[in-house]
Amino acid sequence: MERIRHLAPPALAAGAALDEPATYERNVENFIGTVRVPVGIAGPLAVHGGAARGTYYVPLATTEAALVASYSRGAQLITRAGGCTARVLDARMRRAPVFAFADLRESALAALWVRENLARLRAAAEATSRHAKLLAVETTIEGNHLYLDCAYATGEAAGQNMVTFATEALCAELLASSPVRPRSFAVESNASGDKKAAAHALMATRGRRVCADVTIPAALLEERLRVTPAMLAAYWRVGAVGAAMTGTIGMQGMYANALAAFYLATGQDVACVAESAVGITRLDVAPDGALYACVTLPNVVVATVGGGTGLPAQRAAARLLAHGEGPANADALAEIVTATALAGEISLTAALCAHEFAGAHHRFARCGAGARTGVGVPA
């Protein structure tokens, strides 16, 4: 494969000035310098998304050899097959406060009050930000404790802080107005799934819920990855059982590499990998004998403003994904990273089926040679 000449390093911002404290003062305390994480590109990756429409070269920041090469071969396969479809199905950032009352009678009354006073609570919450929109408040009673699940639209921001401020105001309004007074409360009860893997998250979106799928002709799969659709589908069944036996949340080969490398490259909060890396992969044989592959990620946390998205190199990396003027919007980022995860699932599973899993690591991790060969323009 050829390498992509128009992205010769350093395509990202460089220079010693980027190590200056002033660049980072809004991002970190007690600054002592920077660590640099190399960015490779995987692609081309053709995505027919709701927001991401085009062929992308995906920046991935990692120190793990073979990672970019593996995503790249999956991306190229998808592109050769005509591209994948991707859709943001839902978007909501959540915060889950809890209120303690004297007993169940009181918590049940308070839950009723919340349901009847949503407009008042919404007004308080939304007054904290131009961007936060309160989508829903669900109540769960556990004895004398009342848990709320507050879901917000947060626009282009990831919204983790935005929903905290908004929910704090919502709580203050409840404290001021509810005829039933709680003994105590906390703005977060551990029930929102914030940077934690929780089964509930599979059903209840946090961040963006995204799905991507692709159909790959059998001949193309065999030519490129040396496996058949039936082999991948057979492995999927084994892996599904392996996941179930060990109490894994969701069902996947592994999303964490794609998510961590993409988040890091584009200035997202990489700690969110703890919650983002759950989902469902399915590899199946389509009626016409092709491979059908899909990935569903219910907790993709991406943004184009806030956090590390404004740092020079990170912004430059995100701009690689723009079509037109500015960077891709958050929906587009979410669709691209999910498509990348789909590429990885196909590539990883094929490596396992073709008994090249260890081989890939041997080849790439042990010798620098060949490290440039993973990306090319499909003929």
Next chain:
Amino acid sequence: MERIRHLAPPALAAGAALDEPATYERNVENFIGTVRVPVGIAGPLAVHGGAARGTYYVPLATTEAALVASYSRGAQLITRAGGCTARVLDARMRRAPVFAFADLRESALAALWVRENLARLRAAAEATSRHAKLLAVETTIEGNHLYLDCAYATGEAAGQNMVTFATEALCAELLASSPVRPRSFAVESNASGDKKAAAHALMATRGRRVCADVTIPAALLEERLRVTPAMLAAYWRVGAVGAAMTGTIGMQGMYANALAAFYLATGQDVACVAESAVGITRLDVAPDGALYACVTLPNVVVATVGGGTGLPAQRAAARLLAHGEGPANADALAEIVTATALAGEISLTAALCAHEFAGAHHRFARCGAGARTGVGVPA
């Protein structure tokens, strides 16, 4: 608080030369440049570990404001209380191959053969590396499928690749020697928990299982964090229920920030946060009225060789944790990051109880001022 003068930036390696492709050719393919992640230090953090013995300034790479400050105030509190205890309780990297047979009779025979031929399998596996030691092989039969759980000691390496090579050799030996021949196999079955959150992982160590605990006098807690031990213990009970209600794996405030920032700063594989960020936190009132706090992390994946640990800035960051000549060993890194997570759990929970959770973000995220105040030498 005073800032730590001996760690003025840039304490880590800097300079445009660090953006050169040659530096990263063993770490990434299709290199196009680097992203820089600012590193702040949290501390001092006094640890009485099995391997980590001393007072540490912990490098944390993050773009999320307030993060370093929060860990720092937790670390200082622990240090003022005399330091925390930490112990690596177990260390094993796992790979879980699967073999498909014709039926249950055959898979049961093969399981028996495995248990009776462990020496032969061990020899094959250990021949692939000077460092890999096969600790155990467990067999699980699911119909005509036989899953093996192969656990290895991997020394100072994280060992993810090492155990793949070793297990591939183990599989080859089984294929060559077992009188019952499998129809097919894969070196990984999705049952090892590799970069995935799985309930099984809480009981079955992957990487290092580490526990850290500390007792904090009530007066010190109130003076520093404006909360009482009873408040933290009450919140813990609420959070435990919040976790259980939502099907969360483990029970925690949030480890991901500490793990991601530490892994990134010291060149670990940050994608491992997906599996590392599960564990158990407990906050309780000790018989004498003090706060008792402990954190148990069963899947800490750290190394001093391989991956990104050899990159210039990452190596410099890890050296901050050395006492004496070289960098801290992997056991020490595991104990330090767990102690850091403990500091974070106390600080985060106190912020929630004192209703300063949103406030902390407001203060640090919205204005650069004060960003230097989080770390100091305890008086």
Next chain:
Amino acid sequence: MERIRHLAPPALAAGAALDEPATYERNVENFIGTVRVPVGIAGPLAVHGGAARGTYYVPLATTEAALVASYSRGAQLITRAGGCTARVLDARMRRAPVFAFADLRESALAALWVRENLARLRAAAEATSRHAKLLAVETTIEGNHLYLDCAYATGEAAGQNMVTFATEALCAELLASSPVRPRSFAVESNASGDKKAAAHALMATRGRRVCADVTIPAALLEERLRVTPAMLAAYWRVGAVGAAMTGTIGMQGMYANALAAFYLATGQDVACVAESAVGITRLDVAPDGALYACVTLPNVVVATVGGGTGLPAQRAAARLLAHGEGPANADALAEIVTATALAGEISLTAALCAHEFAGAHHRFARCGAGARTGVGVPA
């Protein structure tokens, strides 16, 4: 304690005629006789419920010695403390069909069609029964598969069959009317939690969601159960961690004994214990030093019509719970069994704390003597 004279055996229907095939022809195929399960009564149990208001003697069918005695001592304690509160918080029986389409584009279009044609789907579903009311339909897209979560009110019936019929009609309507045609479908996709323990069930009611709580003065607890509130609360914390470490769904001492014995005595479907026996127990020290205890069960499946509820002895047992004319309604049964579970949690935990857990079994299981002593009228 005295025994309850007005319930001397045989209070339930008896006689050889009850072994006749004609009695059971609607309940079982290939009838060969009956097994008899002895029923003991636990109580008195004072419940201040939404539907159950009074003091109950709860029939429990079991062959496990010490079970009735344990629930009885918990019930008496609750009654002495003034009774417990109980509330049915939600009621919905669910069925989760799945439709397979060609790809994600189609499944997303179909999901949209479902959301826009709810009235039509509701009409079809509700035409199958006078009692089924379609409360909600939620859509979940997983690649080319569309899962629906159909929730119904089913009145006094458990509704497992009713929602199957209704959902079958709903599916037929979708097949007939949707412009996007599925390739195939099934009326149940394994996502409803039918007789299976699923984390999702903790948040999504199936059957009745019920909560019960009680406050027990410390002196009363010590006098009756030889433990303090602090001891029970300390055990609860240990047990919460024990549950989390082992990937348990929910957090409980054990509900299965109460549920199985109550379901069996009153003619419910005892296989539902597989889904009903998940929930959250909390034992805490109230501000005034009393014990605060609560139980939340999100999947109580009870009925007053259908299944085994019409059999002679089962109907007689359910009538023990009537106040006034007929049997207690389904809401009342749900509140009573949850209150019984609460009694059991307190009694069981106290036995563990007082180191009488094994002792209770020794005493009751090894010798018949004393077996009558567990129930009495509180002085």
Next chain:
Amino acid sequence: MERIRHLAPPALAAGAALDEPATYERNVENFIGTVRVPVGIAGPLAVHGGAARGTYYVPLATTEAALVASYSRGAQLITRAGGCTARVLDARMRRAPVFAFADLRESALAALWVRENLARLRAAAEATSRHAKLLAVETTIEGNHLYLDCAYATGEAAGQNMVTFATEALCAELLASSPVRPRSFAVESNASGDKKAAAHALMATRGRRVCADVTIPAALLEERLRVTPAMLAAYWRVGAVGAAMTGTIGMQGMYANALAAFYLATGQDVACVAESAVGITRLDVAPDGALYACVTLPNVVVATVGGGTGLPAQRAAARLLAHGEGPANADALAEIVTATALAGEISLTAALCAHEFAGAHHRFARCGAGARTGVGVPA
């Protein structure tokens, strides 16, 4: 199909005398009578087990119409295909005590002491019973708490009480001999999975771990159940995802009906369904186009002594499973109930695929006619 004439009712013990208190005094307190649960038989079911070898008519006690008929048609299909294989793979009853120490240093020392003093602890535990054999003690440290997982062989008894007595003695020995003294302890910590669904249980046997599998020729499947192997395998994939999306423990159609009905008929503890009804089902197309089906149940809790196994009708029901003199032993019962669950998985899935799921209930639940037709001798 013909009915089985040699099992005409009442094949089980009958008569008013069976309602007498004296019959049940060791099984229940506050006896007020009995409820009768009708027993139907499903079969013939040919099992090639380790302990169960023969063709069985399986007694199932239930009040749910269509249940026996469904298992019966699955059993007949298996039998026509030549029977299923079944194996008890492991047998161990567990109890999990917990000890609280001052801090992590002490709990780590105590764990070491336990590992070095197993012989002493075993002697104490085994002195409590002729039947209890301590197989293993595993230690888990969580801060200042030490959890033990004590696994025992318990012979023909379910062993729930036996392991409590033995573990109480083990704890007493630790208290008496350990140089590190715990502050407190409990004989059960909620970590044993006792009558609770826990992910850990899928890997860690409690009771008996049993696997059963069968291969069914495609033509036979189509003739009898009107479905193809490919249809069942396709449904399995959908159901696997449905289970994963909802955080279900394991992967199954539904085991609870088989387990509850079998446990009830043969005098087992039906509350154990809460833990027994987890496992893994797999339905796949074999290389030759046949259906391959297997069920793995890791927590089957059955006995031939103790509990309700000695009651007249229950003993008679268990004797139906004897070949030769006495009743089948516990291993045989475990293999038979797992084979029955396998029959149910095939029958249930076929009904869903053939869209006869609701229909089956309609037919059987709505009219008594035809209720006898489900069992016959295969032609």
